[in-house]
Amino acid sequence: MKERTVELFPAALPGVCPPGSVSDAPAEEAPGGAELEDKSDMERSCVLTAELVSRCISHLGHFGNGPPLYQLSLPSQNLSDVSILRNYAHLQKLELPHNKIKVDLSCVSHMPYLVILDASHNEIFSFFGFQPPKSLKEVSFSYNRMAKMKDLSACSYLSKLELDHNSFSEITGLEQCCRLSHLRLAHNRISRISGLGSLPLTHLCLRGNQLERIEGLENLNNLQVLDLSQNRITSLSGLQNLCLLGSINLEKNLITEIQECKHIHDLLLLRDLSLLENPVQEQPDYRVSVVFLLQHLTVLDQEKITAEEKVSSVNKYDPPLDVVSARNHxxxxxxxxxxxxxxxxxxxxxxxxxxxxxxxxxxxxxxxxxxxxxxxxxxxxxxxxxxxxxxxxxxxxxxxxxxxxxxxxxxxxxxxxxxxxxxxxxxxxxxxxxxxxxxxxxxxxxxxxxxxxxxxxxxxxxxxxxxxxxxxxxxxxxxxxxxxxxxxxxxxxxxxxxxxxxxxxxxxxxxxxxxxxxxxxxxxxxxxxxxxxxxxxxxxxxxxxxxxxxxxxxxxxxxxxxxxxxxxxxxxxxxxxxxxxxxxxxxxxxxxxxxxxxxxxxxxxxxxxxxxxxxxxxxxxxxxxxxxxxxxxxxxxxxxxxxxxxxxxxxxxxxxxxxxxxxxxxxxxxxxxxxxxxxxxxxxxxxxxxxxxxxxxxxxxxxxxxxxxxxxxxxxxxxxxxxxxxxxxxxxxxxxxxxxxxxxxxxxxxxxxxxxxxxxxxxxxxxx
Ligand SMILES: Nc1ncnc2c1ncn2[C@@H]1O[C@H](COP(=O)(O)OP(=O)(O)OP(=O)(O)O)[C@@H](O)[C@H]1O
Missing domain, CATH: 3.40.50.300 (P-loop containing nucleotide triphosphate hydrolases)
Structure with a gap:
């Protein structure tokens, strides 16, 4: 990989590596591999250099007759300053996970072709603290320190947004993201589901929040996979209209009644349900009852439902006349x-x-x-x-x-x-x-x-x-x-x-x-x-x-x-x-x-x-x-x-x-x-x-x-x-x-x- 990078991106890469990047960089700003590993040089390595960029960048190809597009992957480099990237206009994919970026990602504003941005596992406070490129489709800011969402109506192509492990308490600013299909907000501080309107979400994860009820989802008609585990939810009410739902994870909630399953009884595409570590599991005949109530399920609590289980649940709760008469006789x-x-x-x-x-x-x-x-x-x-x-x-x-x-x-x-x-x-x-x-x-x-x-x-x-x-x-x-x-x-x-x-x-x-x-x-x-x-x-x-x-x-x-x-x-x-x-x-x-x-x-x-x-x-x-x-x-x-x-x-x-x-x-x-x-x-x-x-x-x-x-x-x-x-x-x-x-x-x-x-x-x- 290293060899290939060097080959593909010689120092004088016109339009990509600007003056002062590799060839022009002073020696002390272009530490070699040995220096990167040297702990005493860690402070200096927090500033991204052109040399490092040239070593980690890779060519992705052309988009039509347009300019060549590149991918830059810089995981775990202790980077805190990546401002140099404003000179790399042709980046299509930028991966900066596990660094120490705190504030400045404004360089992203200068990347009109950027489609994928991974800035997870950093220390960023501001949510989209830059003018997002219109082309942006997938963004991950998981594991940062963000607390407030802002209007993302400019990101009309945004389809995947990951914001796990931040400090958001409210979902806002997404209403205009008319292509948003995947949203992750796991382990935040959300106590109420709102701001999702009728987004075309197919996957939604709100695991590990402070939700007590399922609400605000009624218009998510495309939703297929829903993760609401590790909340304080007591009822399945609020899911009944989501007729495309195929998988629901409600592990570690506070559901106590088997009858709650009636709210999802009519979800004919539902195949996978997890109620692990809910009080309802203690109910007598819990599994056989749920299998009977939700006859389309194939997996319950991460365990495949067998044909025998299905038959015995029907025989127990709605036995065919042959079975009833046999018992009677x-x-x-x-x-x-x-x-x-x-x-x-x-x-x-x-x-x-x-x-x-x-x-x-x-x-x-x-x-x-x-x-x-x-x-x-x-x-x-x-x-x-x-x-x-x-x-x-x-x-x-x-x-x-x-x-x-x-x-x-x-x-x-x-x-x-x-x-x-x-x-x-x-x-x-x-x-x-x-x-x-x-x-x-x-x-x-x-x-x-x-x-x-x-x-x-x-x-x-x-x-x-x-x-x-x-x-x-x-x-x-x-x-x-x-x-x-x-x-x-x-x-x-x-x-x-x-x-x-x-x-x-x-x-x-x-x-x-x-x-x-x-x-x-x-x-x-x-x-x-x-x-x-x-x-x-x-x-x-x-x-x-x-x-x-x-x-x-x-x-x-x-x-x-x-x-x-x-x-x-x-x-x-x-x-x-x-x-x-x-x-x-x-x-x-x-x-x-x-x-x-x-x-x-x-x-x-x-x-x-x-x-x-x-x-x-x-x-x-x-x-x-x-x-x-x-x-x-x-x-x-x-x-x-x-x-x-x-x-x-x-x-x-x-x-x-x-x-x-x-x-x-x-x-x-x-x-x-x-x-x-x-x-x-x-x-x-x-x-x-x-x-x-x-x-x-x-x-x-x-x-x-x-x-x-x-x-x-x-x-x-x-x-x-x-x-x-x-x-x-x-x-x-x-x-x-x-x-x-x-x-x-x-x-x-x-x-x-x-x-x-x-x-x-x-x-x-x-x-x-
Ligand atoms: N031993 C039995 N086994 C099964 N069904 C029975 C038996 N005895 C009566 N039934 C049926 O149970 C149903 C209810 O009986 P019931 O006498 O209350 O009905 P009903 O309102 O008087 O109507 P019907 O005129 O059909 O009897 C009827 O359909 C009756 O034929």
């Missing part, structure tokens, strides 16, 4: 296993090929599934009874304990969990809901299938149980109409309504992302239409259409009259309860959620039918009456057993594996025999694997399809037909589906969704 399984063994006398016991049949109506709160469930259980009382859940919420006006829910205290509910009573539970709106095994057993004991309604979380849990219900999603496809329906109920706060509406998205996504998750999806914007669709689908499940046809046929044939009456497919509820266009205004009113009396609907109907008996009891009595009739007539067994049997007959091998003699005593009307008749093999047979699964491509149209259907002029029957299972037969089988179990892992192919018609963007968005 696990909990209830464990508590159940901890109880003394219970022997169930009815047909809910699990078996590989004979799960107990259940029907689950699911959908968001208030979508009408409860009313529909009650109504179905009325019309199809030969097949279904309502499974009554437990809840800790208080009854609404008109609700009755043991009909709508079993209303229990939170303490009782918790005790029931500990006693292993529940199959699944969920929290909704601050209350607990749960379905007990006994609720299902009560229905099964009557020889009926259980019909329940529940939220999506309940479905996820139920899918993990031994039961394999049919799941029908009732989906309000028009969000506004659904919102209005909830409002008209007068039961919910605006927040509850918004929560319910927001869950539409969860249902829609689940349906789209998990083909086959629901066995059927139906719009329920109009409850009456939904009911008609539902009953048609159920009739299809239950083969009732076929039987009605058979019945008609039998009536036409005089010989079969007695048989026909014995085989009456369904004991029909009063005609005003039936659908198919026969619904009277009374039932319509009863089903109108805005009518406060609609919750009494079911109770009233029960009173009409049988003031003393529960629905299950009522169904049981009717079924037994029929059995008696059948026994007297000596004809075929009743419809229900036929349903169960028909499948069993088609699956002789599976039936033969059961002890049909002891379990299938249909013609006995005694309670004991009824209990045995309803044990696993008898009832399960019809729901066993011999039953053909639904044609899922028809069963599960996407919501778009449904909306298209809704928007068309189709009648409910047509809609139901479109969404009802196919009646195609499996080759070699003449068995029709009777609410059959769904083989595990069965996936329904997604029906390709037509584009939503114009004007239905709201619905289409919901499906997204």
């Amino acid at each position: 696990l909990t209830h399984m464990v508590y159940q296993l901890m109880q003394p063994q219970v022997l169930y006398d009815s047909s809910t016991l699990p078996s590989a090929d004979s799960p107990y049949p259940m029907l689950v109506l699911t959908g968001p709160q208030g979508c009408g599934k409860r009313e529909l469930a009650h109504r179905l259980c009325q019309e199809f009382s030969e097949y279904f009874a309502y499974g009554i859940c437990h809840t800790t919420r208080g009854p609404y006006y008109g609700e009755e304990n043991g009909i709508d829910y079993h209303f229990v205290s939170e303490e009782d509910f918790q005790n029931m969990i500990l006693m292993g009573k529940f199959i699944q539970t969920m929290q909704y709106g601050g209350h607990s809901f749960g379905l007990t095994r006994d609720a299902i057993e009560d229905v099964a004991r009557e020889g009926l299938a259980c019909c329940v309604h529940m939220e999506l979380e309940g479905v996820f849990s139920l899918k993990r149980c031994c039961f394999e219900p049919r799941y029908i999603l009732l989906f309000p496809s028009k969000a506004e109409k659904y919102r209005d329906r909830l409002k008209s109920r007068g039961l919910y706060t605006p927040a509850q309504i918004e929560k319910a509406v927001s869950r539409l998205d969860v249902y829609a996504k689940t349906n789209i992302q998990r083909p086959g998750f629901f066995d059927n999806v139906m719009p329920c914007d109009d409850l009456e239409e939904a009911y008609q669709m539902l009953r048609l689908v159920l009739k299809e499940y239950l083969l009732l259409k076929e039987e009605e046809e058979e019945e008609k046929h039998n009536r036409a044939s005089p010989d079969s009259t007695s048989m026909a009456s014995a085989n009456e497919p369904v004991a029909k509820p009063p005609s005003h309860l039936l659908g198919s266009g026969t619904l009277t205004s009374q039932s319509a009113t009863a089903l109108d959620p805005s009518n406060p009396s609609y919750r009494n609907y079911f109770t009233k109907i029960q009173a009409e039918l049988s003031p003393e008996n529960s629905p299950a009891e009522f169904a049981s009595i009717r079924r037994r009456e029929r059995l008696v009739r059948e026994a007297i007539v000596g004809n075929s067994p009743g419809v229900y057993s036929q349903r169960f049997k028909s499948s069993a007959q088609k699956a002789p091998s599976s039936m033969q594996t059961h002890d049909s003699g002891s379990h299938f005593s249909e013609d006995s009307s005694s309670d004991e025999s009824r209990a045995s008749e309803l044990s696993v093999p008898s009832s399960a047979g019809a729901f066993a694997g011999s039953v053909e699964p639904l044609n899922s491509s028809i069963v599960e149209p996407t919501l778009e399809t449904l909306k298209d259907q809704l928007s068309s002029d189709q009648t409910p029957d047509q809609l139901a037909a479109a969404t009802s299972p196919s009646s195609d037969r499996r080759p070699g089988s003449n068995v029709r589906p009777v609410l059959p179990p769904i083989p595990t892992g069965r996936k329904t192919p997604v029906v390709s969704s037509p584009k939503p018609p114009a004007g239905e963007t709201e619905s289409a968005n919901m499906n997204g």
Whole structure:
């Protein structure tokens, strides 16, 4: 380097080395290298000489056609007087760090090409004590003794300014530095951030000051790296608008609350955050919480965030439904296993090929599934009874304990969990809901299938149980109409309504992302239409259409009259309860959620039918009456057993594996025999694997399809037909589906969704 310098800058360098620099300098002003090292000559060496300049200067090249430009680097030379540099007009880069310059840097004013000035680690008092060249881009005055900033509007090209370790207490004079992108003011005495306006700063360091709050940064829209470490900051408020921020250093501050992270939650580019040595680190679950709140982070407290940490944070604070249901199932399984063994006398016991049949109506709160469930259980009382859940919420006006829910205290509910009573539970709106095994057993004991309604979380849990219900999603496809329906109920706060509406998205996504998750999806914007669709689908499940046809046929044939009456497919509820266009205004009113009396609907109907008996009891009595009739007539067994049997007959091998003699005593009307008749093999047979699964491509149209259907002029029957299972037969089988179990892992192919018609963007968005 030394050799090169000598070569490049001979003494007579015109325009660079002025007279009196190297060749003209007196011998005593041009100390040699040995003299520089001589401590006794230190005082003299404080004045920069031309010779030293000539040795330390280097050529940088030309800028266009302009003059040659030079760099002068003089670190650690104990220089206190550099005034000679005023003669070096073509310097582009001047480095004078670690010297003893105190005052005079006026020489810089004579360097019109100067771009980079490093005067750090000196003893300079005055900030820019010279007329700064316009070309100046990068300046470092770090480690000096400056205390007051002044107007730098002349430095229009200034892009980097380093003023660390001075004594500044205020940031001023930078407003016009419209190219300033890097600013360092670490270890000063700044107690308030100000004077930054809307500078195009990308990097800002205010480490080691006396800041107590983050302010004055709101307009720094380009800020990417921010260092506010070693201050007294207590809150992250003030950062929320800095959407380009990628790195924040807040080490050694006074942040105590994890919730402060919410202020930077929306900074999607934030990757690196350090809260080291803040009190917040002592909070339990600090790291996992911050990782969860700031899911875009890749480095926290100088430590890389692993994929495992990210997953476990989500599982902890916002677990996916699969995880929630797995935990829920696990909990209830464990508590159940901890109880003394219970022997169930009815047909809910699990078996590989004979799960107990259940029907689950699911959908968001208030979508009408409860009313529909009650109504179905009325019309199809030969097949279904309502499974009554437990809840800790208080009854609404008109609700009755043991009909709508079993209303229990939170303490009782918790005790029931500990006693292993529940199959699944969920929290909704601050209350607990749960379905007990006994609720299902009560229905099964009557020889009926259980019909329940529940939220999506309940479905996820139920899918993990031994039961394999049919799941029908009732989906309000028009969000506004659904919102209005909830409002008209007068039961919910605006927040509850918004929560319910927001869950539409969860249902829609689940349906789209998990083909086959629901066995059927139906719009329920109009409850009456939904009911008609539902009953048609159920009739299809239950083969009732076929039987009605058979019945008609039998009536036409005089010989079969007695048989026909014995085989009456369904004991029909009063005609005003039936659908198919026969619904009277009374039932319509009863089903109108805005009518406060609609919750009494079911109770009233029960009173009409049988003031003393529960629905299950009522169904049981009717079924037994029929059995008696059948026994007297000596004809075929009743419809229900036929349903169960028909499948069993088609699956002789599976039936033969059961002890049909002891379990299938249909013609006995005694309670004991009824209990045995309803044990696993008898009832399960019809729901066993011999039953053909639904044609899922028809069963599960996407919501778009449904909306298209809704928007068309189709009648409910047509809609139901479109969404009802196919009646195609499996080759070699003449068995029709009777609410059959769904083989595990069965996936329904997604029906390709037509584009939503114009004007239905709201619905289409919901499906997204
Ligand atoms: N065991 C359960 N598991 C999961 N969800 C349940 C369970 N029991 C009830 N739910 C659901 O919890 C939600 C809140 O129940 P709640 O009875 O308070 O609703 P609601 O306002 O009466 O509306 P809905 O008419 O839908 O029942 C409903 O969507 C209901 O279906």
